[in-house]
Amino acid sequence: MAVSEKIKEMMERSSWIRKMFEVGAKLREQYGAENVYDFSLGNPNIDPPDEFKRVLLDLVTESPAGMHAYMPNAGYPEVREEMARFVSEEQQTEVTGNNIIMTVGAGGALNTALKTILNPGNKVLVSTPCFMEYNFYVDNHGGTLELVPGKEDFDLDIKAIGERIDKKTAAVIINSPNNPSGKIYPKSTIKELGILLAEKSREIGRAIYLISDEPYRRLVYDDAVVPPIFPYYRNSIIATSFSKDLSVPGERIGFLAVHKEADDLENLMNGMILCNRILGYVNAPALMQRTVAKLRGISVDPDFYRRKRDKLCDALGKMGYKFIKPKGTFYLFVKAPGGDDLAVVDALQKERILTVPGRGFAKPGYFRISYAVDDWVIEGSLPGFERAIAALR
Amino acid sequence: MAVSEKIKEMMERSSWIRKMFEVGAKLREQYGAENVYDFSLGNPNIDPPDEFKRVLLDLVTESPAGMHAYMPNAGYPEVREEMARFVSEEQQTEVTGNNIIMTVGAGGALNTALKTILNPGNKVLVSTPCFMEYNFYVDNHGGTLELVPGKEDFDLDIKAIGERIDKKTAAVIINSPNNPSGKIYPKSTIKELGILLAEKSREIGRAIYLISDEPYRRLVYDDAVVPPIFPYYRNSIIATSFSKDLSVPGERIGFLAVHKEADDLENLMNGMILCNRILGYVNAPALMQRTVAKLRGISVDPDFYRRKRDKLCDALGKMGYKFIKPKGTFYLFVKAPGGDDLAVVDALQKERILTVPGRGFAKPGYFRISYAVDDWVIEGSLPGFERAIAALR
Numbered sequence: 001m002a003v004s005e006k007i008k009e010m011m012e013r014s015s016w017i018r019k020m021f022e023v024g025a026k027l028r029e030q031y032g033a034e035n036v037y038d039f040s041l042g043n044p045n046i047d048p049p050d051e052f053k054r055v056l057l058d059l060v061t062e063s064p065a066g067m068h069a070y071m072p073n074a075g076y077p078e079v080r081e082e083m084a085r086f087v088s089e090e091q092q093t094e095v096t097g098n099n100i101i102m103t104v105g106a107g108g109a110l111n112t113a114l115k116t117i118l119n120p121g122n123k124v125l126v127s128t129p130c131f132m133e134y135n136f137y138v139d140n141h142g143g144t145l146e147l148v149p150g151k152e153d154f155d156l157d158i159k160a161i162g163e164r165i166d167k168k169t170a171a172v173i174i175n176s177p178n179n180p181s182g183k184i185y186p187k188s189t190i191k192e193l194g195i196l197l198a199e200k201s202r203e204i205g206r207a208i209y210l211i212s213d214e215p216y217r218r219l220v221y222d223d224a225v226v227p228p229i230f231p232y233y234r235n236s237i238i239a240t241s242f243s244k245d246l247s248v249p250g251e252r253i254g255f256l257a258v259h260k261e262a263d264d265l266e267n268l269m270n271g272m273i274l275c276n277r278i279l280g281y282v283n284a285p286a287l288m289q290r291t292v293a294k295l296r297g298i299s300v301d302p303d304f305y306r307r308k309r310d311k312l313c314d315a316l317g318k319m320g321y322k323f324i325k326p327k328g329t330f331y332l333f334v335k336a337p338g339g340d341d342l343a344v345v346d347a348l349q350k351e352r353i354l355t356v357p358g359r360g361f362a363k364p365g366y367f368r369i370s371y372a373v374d375d376w377v378i379e380g381s382l383p384g385f386e387r388a389i390a391a392l393r
Numbered sequence: 394m395a396v397s398e399k400i401k402e403m404m405e406r407s408s409w410i411r412k413m414f415e416v417g418a419k420l421r422e423q424y425g426a427e428n429v430y431d432f433s434l435g436n437p438n439i440d441p442p443d444e445f446k447r448v449l450l451d452l453v454t455e456s457p458a459g460m461h462a463y464m465p466n467a468g469y470p471e472v473r474e475e476m477a478r479f480v481s482e483e484q485q486t487e488v489t490g491n492n493i494i495m496t497v498g499a500g501g502a503l504n505t506a507l508k509t510i511l512n513p514g515n516k517v518l519v520s521t522p523c524f525m526e527y528n529f530y531v532d533n534h535g536g537t538l539e540l541v542p543g544k545e546d547f548d549l550d551i552k553a554i555g556e557r558i559d560k561k562t563a564a565v566i567i568n569s570p571n572n573p574s575g576k577i578y579p580k581s582t583i584k585e586l587g588i589l590l591a592e593k594s595r596e597i598g599r600a601i602y603l604i605s606d607e608p609y610r611r612l613v614y615d616d617a618v619v620p621p622i623f624p625y626y627r628n629s630i631i632a633t634s635f636s637k638d639l640s641v642p643g644e645r646i647g648f649l650a651v652h653k654e655a656d657d658l659e660n661l662m663n664g665m666i667l668c669n670r671i672l673g674y675v676n677a678p679a680l681m682q683r684t685v686a687k688l689r690g691i692s693v694d695p696d697f698y699r700r701k702r703d704k705l706c707d708a709l710g711k712m713g714y715k716f717i718k719p720k721g722t723f724y725l726f727v728k729a730p731g732g733d734d735l736a737v738v739d740a741l742q743k744e745r746i747l748t749v750p751g752r753g754f755a756k757p758g759y760f761r762i763s764y765a766v767d768d769w770v771i772e773g774s775l776p777g778f779e780r781a782i783a784a785l786r
Contacts, residue, residue, distance in 0.1 A: 002600065002657035003664035004512045011660070011667055043463045047456075056453050063446055068641035070436045104497055104645065107673030115533075119397045136671035140508075207395065248461035250679030252497065252645075264395035267404070271396035274404055278529035280500030285678045286643030 010136070016360075024354050031352055037381035039369040040354040042179065042331070044247040046304050046372075052246055055294045059287065068286050073277045074269075075102025075255070075284055079293040086296050087238065087257045090217070093230035099260050101272055102284035105252040106215045109239035110137050111279060113211055113256060114171070116271040118143040122170035124211075127156045129333065129363035131179045131213075143170065147362050153324060154183035154333070158192045165200045171209040172197065176226060177216040180361045180368040181333040182326020184220065187227035194232035207235040207263045214238060215254070216329045218245040218299045221306040224327035234261045242292050244330075245299035253288035305330045308371040308378060315382050319389050330372040333358070337392040341367050347392055351384025403529070409753075417747050424745055430774035432762040433747040435572065435724070437640040439697050439765075445639055448687045452680060461679050466670045467662075468495025468648070468677055472686040479689050480631065480650045483610070486623035492653050494665055495677035498645040499608045502632035503530050504672060506604055506649060507564070509664040511536040515563035517604075520549045522726065522756035524572045524606075536563065540755050546717060547576035547726070551585045558593045564602040565590065569619060570609040573754045573761040574726040575719020577613065580620035587625035600628040600656045607631060608647070609722045611638040611692045614699040617720035627654045635685050637723075638692035646681035698723045701764040701771060708775050712782050723765040726751070730785045734760050740785055744777025 001008060020040060027036045059067070074080060080097035088094045103109040114124070120142045126134055127150040138145040148164050151157050161172065172193070176185040185193075193210065201208045212229045217240065220226060229236050241254030262268055276283070312332060313325050322335040336344040341357040341364050348355055348367075358366030371378065394401060413433065420429045452460070467473060473490035481487045496502040507517070513535045519527055520543040531538040541557050544550050554565060565586070569578040586603065594601045605622045610633065613619060622629050634647030655661055669676070705725060706718050715728040729737040734750040734757050741748055741760075751759030764771065 002655070002661035003509050006512075007509055007664045007668065008660070010671070011663060014667070041463075045459075045462070047458055048461055053453065053456055057450075060446065060449050060453055063440075065440055066438075068441055068445075068643050069438075070434075070642045104673065105675060107675050109673075111673035116396050116400055119399075133671065137673060140672060248679075249463045250461050250676060252675060252678050262395070267401070268395035270404060271400045274400065274407070278403070278526065279533060279672070280497065280502075280504035280530060281674070282498060282500050282645060283643060285645050285681070286641075287680070288678070 020354070020356070023349055027349070027352050035380075036352045036354065037377045037384065038354045039371065039373060039377070039381070040356050042370050042372065044244055044249060044300070044330070044372050045374065046247050046300050048247045049298050049300055051295055051298045052248065052291065055291050056287070059290055067290070071283060071286060073283050074273045075100070076289055076293075079289045082293040082296065083255050083257065091228040091230040091238070093228065093259065095257055095260050098269065099258045101256040101269070101276055102289050103254045103256055103276060104281045104284055105243060105249070105254045106213060106239050106241035107133070107137070108252065108276070108281050108284070109241070109254050109256045110134070110211070110213060111140060112272050112276045112281070113237050113239055114138055114143065115141040115275040115279060116268065117170055117209055119170070121168060123168045124171045124173060125161055125164055125169060126173045127161070129154065129178070129180050129358065129361035129366065131175060132361060134173055154178060154181040156185055156189050156193060158189065158196055161193070162196050162200065165208065167204050169200070169204070169208055171211050173211045173213060175213045177220060177326070177328025179216065179329055180331045180356070181324070182329045182331050183324075184224055184226050184328050190227050190229055191232050197233055197235070201235065210236045212236060212238045213240070215241045215244050219302055219305065219330065220328040221302055221309065222327055226328065230259050234259050235263055246292065246295065247300050248288070251285065251288045253284055253292055255284070305371065308373070308375065311375070312369065312371050312378050316385060319386050321385070321389060330370055332369040332371060333366050334369060336365050336367055337389050339365050341365055344388070344392060347388045348384065351381070351388050353381050353384045353388070413747070413749070416742055420742070420745050428773075429745045429747065430770045430777065431747045432764065432766060432770070432774070433749050435763050435765065437637055437642060437693070437723070437765050438767065439640050439693050441640045442691050442693055444688055444691045445641065445684065448684050449680070452683055460683070464676060464679060466676050467666045468493070468682055469686075472682045475686040475689065476648050476650065484621040484623040484631070486621065486652065488650055488653050491662065492651045494649040494662070494669055495682050496647045496649055496669060497674045497677055498636060498642070498647045499606055499632050499634035500526070500530070501645065501669070501674050501677070502634070502647050502649045503527070503604070503606060504533060505665050505669045505674070506630050506632055507531055507536065508534040508668040508672060509661065510563055510602055512563070514561060516561045517564045517566060518554055518557055518562060519566045520554070522547065522571070522573050522751060522754035522759065524568060525754060527566055547571060547574040549578055549582050549586060551582065551589055554586070555589050555593065558601065560597050562593070562597070562601055564604050566604045566606060568606045570613060570719070570721025572609065572722055573724045573749070574717070575722045575724050576717075577617055577619050577721050583620050583622055584625050590626055590628070594628065603629045605629060605631045606633070608634045608637050612695055612698065612723065613721040614695055614702065615720055619721065623652050627652050628656055639685065639688065640693050641681070644678065644681045646677055646685055648677070698764065701766070701768065704768070705762065705764050705771050709778060712779050714778070714782060723763055725762040725764060726759050727762060729758050729760055730782050732758050734758055737781070737785060740781040741777065744774070744781050746774050746777045746781070
């Protein structure tokens with residue numbers, strides 16, 4: 001066997017993703033791409049704002065000497081300063097450039113933070129439903145991800161989280177707005193979580209970190225606001241990217257921001273800078289660092305996705321599908337009619353509709369629809385959704 | 394303590410790098426940057442070839458829809474095909490796009506390959522002197538790096554490597570042209586290594602991988618040729634980047650190429666695609682993938698560095714410094730006059746000359762000079778080098 005035992009096992013465990021992909025490819029081949037309604041991918045389908053292209057073009061035209069050279073592993077000092085202004089505003093808590101590390105997307109940010117803080121055997125808690133890559137990210141660095149069921153409305157269950165915290169708990173990851181549910185955890189929940197973590201940290205005698213994975217923060221609708229986390233807990237780390245709000249996920253640009261009153265701040269920052277380097281990221285892509293630094297406050301128009309959400313929710317709701325209308329992200333997490341998410345995903349595949357079963361987010365009994373798709377995909381799929389729910393009844 | 398025990402220890406072990414950096418900063422502050430001769434960094438100091446800017450500008454101007462979106466984790470199929478043509482030529486061995494994975498630089502490539510193949514307790518061999526980040530890269534994935542002393546002329550000691558291989562050996566890393574010595578391993582050595590690894594793989598009953606880290610392959614002088622590795626060993630993986638030959642290290646673009654006759658090829662490729670994803674790289678930066686695919690055969694003019702090498706070698710040789718004139722890279726690895734590399738680095742610091750002690754490459758008794766510096770740095774430093782060797786005698 002060429003690959004390690006662990007990777008072999010991971011490949012087997014995630015083989016359903018490949019199978020789904022293969023089913024999709026086969027359907028496209030058989031019926032033509034225009035007759036397959038693919039809601040399975042979390043890939044923004046709007047192009048970046050015009051300002052992005054303009055800034056990029058200016059930078060490349062100008063091309064100052066050394067523009068593509070190495071810079072400090074944490075990123076350009078002036079870019080870090082700009083991100084700090086950005087975070088200070090959004091988090092209503094002042095941070096400086098020293099509290100920022102530019103990263104290879106949010107994936108790079110999360111791995112860097114986790115490698116820095118995890119001792120062997122440590123546990124990291126996350127509320128379900130959740131993005132299951134966390135499982136890999138925690139395992140990469142010798143930790144174990146523990147799943148804590150969220151509430152019926154997908155809010156965090158603070159009591160349940162509290163009950164699961166022990167001496168081995170190193171961190172709690174939250175993701176708001178949430179993939180796959182679209183849930184935005186309310187301010188009251190974040191406050192309670194902050195109080196709980198402060199209490200539990202005292203109890204176990206060291207900081208339990210709150211890691212907030214928030215690439216969808218600026219993708220919200222209906223005047224929804226994503227509450228900041230820094231005001232409610234000191235030992236907080238934000239891991240984020242510009243993948244969704246600037247619609248540039250392929251470019252791998254994001255950052256880590258740490259509360260400036262976090263315990264042992266200097267070691268934490270230096271440890272993360274070291275880990276960003278030794279994990280082989282080395283630094284966040286140079287040109288993209290310079291680009292995003294010139295785009296504070298710019299993002300794609302959330303209305304692009306809101307309109308799709310509304311169209312889909314209206315139609316599916318009328319058909320009898322049950323869901324909570326999401327106020328953020330571009331995901332809709334729908335109760336599986338009949339209760340079996342695999343059966344629903346299969347029934348939808350027969351209608352050439354591709355979705356992801358809830359068990360892919362540690363929440364069987366639901367399925368995820370990504371509405372980062374062209375309007376024709378939504379419109380074309382509706383008769384199939386209608387037939388599927390009828391068949392499942 | 395905010396950071397894990399291991400990271401804390403790593404930070405302490407690598408504190409000499411920070412100290413060196415601080416000494417440099419202090420010297421610059423005290424004497425002015427123009428009076429400090431910094432040879433400590435492996436940061437290409439020539440701008441990318443004009444074609445790089447032109448291609449980048451064209452791509453950004455054109456900006457086809459979805460240009461910054463996610464693509465398959467292994468990279469754009471057409472980019473992988475182009476890299477395959479590139480590798481087929483250079484390695485005199487046909488590979489296809491399926492044998493290529495685009496990565497976040499060579500650091501991303503190495504970590505992806507190592508995570509894929511290493512079982513807990515596995516060992517990876519490397520010949521010294523060597524780039525010590527390998528230590529971290531192997532440790533990241535539960536392996537142990539074992540150092541095998543190279544020969545006096547920095548060539549691989551095939552016999553010594555053979556003696557160190559056992560059932561726990563998963564891979565041998567080679568780096569040619571070599572950082573820090575500039576050594577190009579000759580074809581005869583690569584052949585012998587291939588024979589050894591084939592034999593030892595049979596002995597232990599599974600493939601020992603040859604991982605060739607070769608970002609300096611196209612940075613060679615005096616008509617030197619870096620022999621390919623694919624013709625001499627099937628279970629070979631190339632990890633490389635465009636950092637040095639296109640002078641874009643900050644952009645983090647590289648790739649993995651696997652011999653198409655490697656054992657269990659499909660699992661190996663799928664494992665690496667999975668690891669590239671779950672390590673948080675997700676994919677190589679999109680725009681840079683498209684850019685390098687249009688630049689086959691283009692690289693910076695090695696003469697830029699050759700002239701600096703000649704100037705430095707001529708002057709230091711006359712002063713009595715001992716070294717093997719390198720035929721590749723932009724490093725010169727010099728015998729420490731008196732034998733103590735730390736003493737020499739200190740003596741040079743007194744002359745405001747910054748270099749790296751050989752122990753930073755597991756080879757005490759030498760020091761490394763990076764000549765990726767402006768000519769004034771070389772010229773201005775010469776009196777200091779002269780005084781230092783006199784003082785050390």
